[in-house]
Amino acid sequence: MNGADSLCDTLLANNVDVCFANPGTSEMHFVAALDKKPQMRCILGLFEGVVTGAADGYGRMADKPAATLLHLGPGLANGLANLHNARRAHTPMINIVGEHASYHIQYDAPLTSDIESLARPMSDWLHRIESAANVSPAAAAAIEAANQNPGGISTLILPADAAWTEAPEAIQHAKPIPATALDxxxxxxxxxxxxxxxxxxxxxxxxxxxxxxxxxxxxxxxxxxxxxxxxxxxxxxxxxxxxxxxxxxxxxxxxxxxxxxxxxxxxxxxxxxxxxxxxxxxxxxxxxxxxxxxxxxxxxxxxxxxxxxxxxxxVGADRASPITTAERNATTLPTGSLNAASVIQAIGVLSPENAIICDESVSSGRDSFKSTFGSAPHDFLQITGGAIGIGIPLATGASVACPDRKVILMQADGSGMYTPQALWTQAREQLDVVTIIFANRSYAILHNELKMVGAGEPGHNARRMLDLDHPAIDWVHMAQAAGVEAARASTLDSFIDILRSAIARKGPFLIEALI
Amino acid sequence: MNGADSLCDTLLANNVDVCFANPGTSEMHFVAALDKKPQMRCILGLFEGVVTGAADGYGRMADKPAATLLHLGPGLANGLANLHNARRAHTPMINIVGEHASYHIQYDAPLTSDIESLARPMSDWLHRIESAANVSPAAAAAIEAANQNPGGISTLILPADAAWTEAPEAIQHAKPIPATALDxxxxxxxxxxxxxxxxxxxxxxxxxxxxxxxxxxxxxxxxxxxxxxxxxxxxxxxxxxxxxxxxxxxxxxxxxxxxxxxxxxxxxxxxxxxxxxxxxxxxxxxxxxxxxxxxxxxxxxxxxxxxxxxxxxxVGADRASPITTAERNATTLPTGSLNAASVIQAIGVLSPENAIICDESVSSGRDSFKSTFGSAPHDFLQITGGAIGIGIPLATGASVACPDRKVILMQADGSGMYTPQALWTQAREQLDVVTIIFANRSYAILHNELKMVGAGEPGHNARRMLDLDHPAIDWVHMAQAAGVEAARASTLDSFIDILRSAIARKGPFLIEALI
Known part of the structure; x- marks a missing residue:
């Protein structure tokens, strides 16, 4: 057994059995180790922001960490924005960051960088594995740290030679960390x-x-x-x-x-x-x-x-009744024009029992929270660190954790363009996710913010930086590029029809709502 | 004049007149300042990896820095992989990273992070602006550092209050840095x-x-x-x-x-x-x-x-003749099947005089260098730091720098999926770029590397992490999603036809070559 096998076995022994991955050359021994263990579910993301965002969605819904597999400093860097969100959400997660063989680092080969400096701001726990013998203890410590209350981001740097060198057979078990007593x-x-x-x-x-x-x-x-x-x-x-x-x-x-x-x-x-x-x-x-x-x-x-x-x-409240229970809201569908409010209202009426509603609708969905108080019981997941590009990956990971639940994603178009690659993972894994794009074709939030700055009407340069038209993004083509079925709605009636059928079927579907 | 105006004026006074941008709230005063200066060309990238990769392509071809505009730590993080490539290429570049107002940082608001720790590994020069009065001197110092021989990555952290506070009118000029004498x-x-x-x-x-x-x-x-x-x-x-x-x-x-x-x-x-x-x-x-x-x-x-x-x-060679001049290679187009070699050969024959050939073809194009020795004279730009996802942004920036030259990008499909958002910038700016996707539907380089590890035939998990099929990415849809015309070639004859017409026309075009 080499260090890579030891790592894989330690993860599995500690109930970490999903690995969101985008591997590279320095991680090939770990890929080979994963390949021997069908009980580890390996899920490819075609960009590292997908990998970390999906691990976040998974961790929030599974209440246990997934592993991620990232390729050196640049691969980690690509995943940092969604790690930032996950850290703010206190999601448990184990990042495995591949690194050059330890003796090779001194030569400053092209992919060399200061991984610790990159990882530290978005990690709660960080460790560089020193040797193959250190792999299992280090991985167990990473899992312990991630599983603390609340969860945390553990980042483990795995030099290639620690992965390919012979390692002890003994597999370390992470100690359960009991909650501390209330002060x-x-x-x-x-x-x-x-x-x-x-x-x-x-x-x-x-x-x-x-x-x-x-x-x-x-x-x-x-x-x-x-x-x-x-x-x-x-x-x-x-x-x-x-x-x-x-x-x-x-x-x-x-x-x-x-x-x-x-x-x-x-x-x-x-x-x-x-x-x-x-x-x-x-x-x-x-x-x-x-x-x-x-x-x-x-x-x-x-x-x-x-x-x-x-x-x-x-306070003697143990037998008081809860006073603020939400009532099931009207099941009357909205009528009139297609806009952010009517889209949200339709989602509120049609979202099924036990759905997972993910929200990266940004400015379009600012009022969605209130209008879904009385929707069918659901879990609500949102962007936690302000780093846009979380939505499609988050919904992807939530669906991996809960394959029997419908995931509904409210996604702004500007932030959706950060990580559209996650649609491909939804298609490959046949995840039951309905993505609703709020296509306002602008960084609407920034138009508001520019007004607050007192800059007056935006001129040429401001519009060039805040508008997403010319050309408009075609989200139906985007979904189809990734193998996800999709449709565009330009009226409220057609939106409702499409949403209803998207919810009724299984598997990924995207709706571009021209609001 | 506030600090943001001072920054904008300092850039322009020092011949930095292109800004690749993806702004956020904390940069709104800078957006307002840019909006007053039509002589600054502002180019939006729908993801920060596009922004930094395009600034790299621009810097390589213009031999002067562009500015980038990035939104706090996560926005910078999204751009780091291509900054890593640019640093390895010694490309001159000025990154403006927006930051919270200085007094606001202590509250650890959701988007707060350690920007210096993130920036340092991929910057040659790094500075946090202390006040509005410091903006122009700091920007001039950033430009001096970027313009040193060879070029470098300067990163300037701009707290929002330094941008919105009244600043001195005086604009600092960067000192030209003469080359040092040869030892x-x-x-x-x-x-x-x-x-x-x-x-x-x-x-x-x-x-x-x-x-x-x-x-x-x-x-x-x-x-x-x-x-x-x-x-x-x-x-x-x-x-x-x-x-x-x-x-x-x-x-x-x-x-x-x-x-x-x-x-x-x-x-x-x-x-x-x-x-x-x-x-x-x-x-x-x-x-x-x-x-x-x-x-x-x-x-x-x-x-x-x-x-x-x-x-x-x-060595007394000042009058010797160069001995290794390349001869114009045969103008005979390849025949037979569509594969990486025949695609490269066709590009070698058809690429026009003075083209800029960008290469992120990875394993498919490993031999392209040799077979284009005798192509029409061209500039050749390649991935320098091994951080994949450079190709489409790099070609975008090169075209901004050289609007009268045809840019031809040889792009692997796996790495192309890292930053496909750059196609939208090509469409918006109507850049003259032909993107050729080598669609082998696999991380082919990693299949080779896995073999070298001695892991034998890849099993289920390895194939799930190294293959890009199931579903295949549809690059024609991907381009159309971004407003770029595109076509798919499944035979060599059709590839040659499409390439010929793509080169003959102006504006962005994508060819998916099913190799």
Missing amino acids: TQALQAASTALGNGRKTVILLSGKALRSGALETASRIAAKTGARLLAQQANSRIERGAGRVMIDRVPFNVDLAVKALEGTEQLILVGSRVPVAFFGYPNKPSVLIPENCEVIALTQPGNDLPQALHELADA | TQALQAASTALGNGRKTVILLSGKALRSGALETASRIAAKTGARLLAQQANSRIERGAGRVMIDRVPFNVDLAVKALEGTEQLILVGSRVPVAFFGYPNKPSVLIPENCEVIALTQPGNDLPQALHELADA
Whole structure:
């Protein structure tokens, strides 16, 4: 057994059995090792941003890490933007980055680069394997780190000679990392705050947004009068009809300040103090009122649903009823013109039970969250780090994790063009994903931002940088290029027809909605 | 005038008048500044790998830097792979990386990351602007660094508040950096070596591969009996019929060792000692014979054509005739089946005078260099850092620099899928680029490498990671998605017909050759 075999066996022994990959020469021994193990599912992405984005979607839905296989510094670099999103989502993930044979690095061959420097900003844990004997212990440590609460990005640099050298047979098992106990002072502080009659927001994120934890939180709110809110960006929310209805902190700075106005106490559960996505002249960076007291109920390492249980006990809310359950919304389909709102409304009505709704609709879908409160129960996955190009890969990985669930992706056209290669992976793996392109043919969000800068009407150069027309992107051709069936809708009726049939069938389908 | 205006004016005052861009919110003030200056040509890439790859192609052909505009850490990350190639090509380039307002960074908003850590491995020069007053001096310093001999990658981090704050009117001019004088001892050593009768190779790269410099080198070879060779990977070679014929060090380790066998002295002119692209078990890293003496004629900072002149003077070769001029090859078109060799042969015959031939054909085109020695005179641009996904962007940028020249791109399908978004930029800018896809529907190079690993016949997992069929990528649809006309050739006759008409017309065209 060589180091590559040792790595593959360690992954499998620790329940990591999906590898999203784009290998190169320096990873050939690992490819050979994977080839001997049919129990490892190897999924090719035709660009590394697909690989890391799919591993993110997989990790969010499977609650366990996938491995990625990336080719040296440049291959890692191509995957960094979606690693950035995954790190912000606390998704568990094990990146295997191939590297030159250790003795070869000194010669600065063309593909040589400082992999650590590239990896560090988007990794929670980073290690360069020293030798074949180090492979299994290092891989087990990477898995332990990724599986901590909340999850994290582990990056393992694998020199080619560590892969091809004879390794010990012993395979290391990752130690399960138990959640750390909730700090009793924090529990006391939160419990006291909830009883003092001041205006309190409980801000939730991470696994506090799964349906069970949300019910607990909702009982606390019912008992104490506190308001529940979710962070602006979250890894995964279990929501829809019959589940607890929770809104998010708005993206827009002014709306966010308004939403948090008057808040005297903020209790953080897996979340952080809300800050503006960008700094703007004469607008605040921190979105809560200046005198708002912040109480962090949880710290990294805590079990969030358990923390909410303890808080519910402490405030005597364990038997209160959740008050904010969403009702199934009207099943009346929208009429009128085809636009972002009517597309979202149609999705809200037609999305089936237990769907996974992925959202990279950016400006077009800013209101989609509200209009799907009462959709059939679903999981909601969103962009977490602001690095566009996550949507198609994220939906791909979510579908790999949950092959029996329909995945519906709301995708803006500008960000969709970052990683369209993921459509090919959907076609190859025959994943059950419906991609809906909001084709407004512009970086609409930037047009808004340019207005906010006070630059007046955009001129030639600004339009050349913010508009996506001339030529318009033909998304039907794009999907067909990748082997995915597709159709274009230019009226609301045709959109509804196409969406209905896309949902009724199995397998990937793309709808270009000319909004 | 704010910092963004100051930056725009400094670029223009220093003859940087093309900006390849993919902006975001934090760059809106710079977009507004660019919008006021129609003399700046702003070219949108729908993914940052397009932006940096196009700036590379532009810099190689224009011999001056373009600016790039990238959105924070993730936007930079998306452009790093092609920055890696550009750095290896010593292409002059000015990257403007937008950053949060300086006071906003402490809040770790979602898009925050360690930009320096990401930028450093792929930058020759790196600076974070401290204030609006610092913008013009910093930009001038970036331009000076990029324009040094050979060129370099300058990365300038622009915090949003430095862009929006009032700045001084004074615009800084970059100082011209004169070439450093050739080291007389190095000249003496090279000249002595060329007279001592031992087997000598002069290894050229960089601007030593422009036609004038090559003629000088060829006179030296004619006079002294030395052999000329080019590095395996080079930024740009002026070659073809009537020009000096020079071969490159082969990519394959065994062939490279063979090509350099018996070499007793190696004279470096803008080049480095040849090393293997990858380390392999039981193969050497350094490709020259163990006892070969290495003489570096030049150092960074030297003017390479001038260095060759001085060497020619020193060995009395200034009046010798170049001996290795390539003859115009047969104008007979190939017959038989459509395969990589016949595609390359057809390109060799049909490529017009003064074309720019870009090569990312990878394994399919490994022999294309030899079969185009006698093509009509052309510039040859290739992948320099091994980071695939350069081809379509590189051709795009070369065409922006040289709108009156036909650009022909030989593109492998696997690497073409990394940055197909560049086709859209070709359509929007109506660039005169013919893209030829070598559609072998596999990562063919990796199949070879897997064989070398001794893994035997690839099994299910290996084929899932190395084959690009199931489904096959439809490149005609891909081009049409981006607004580029395209056709598919499945026979040699149809390929020749399509290529001929694609060359005869103006504007972008893509040919999918089913080899």
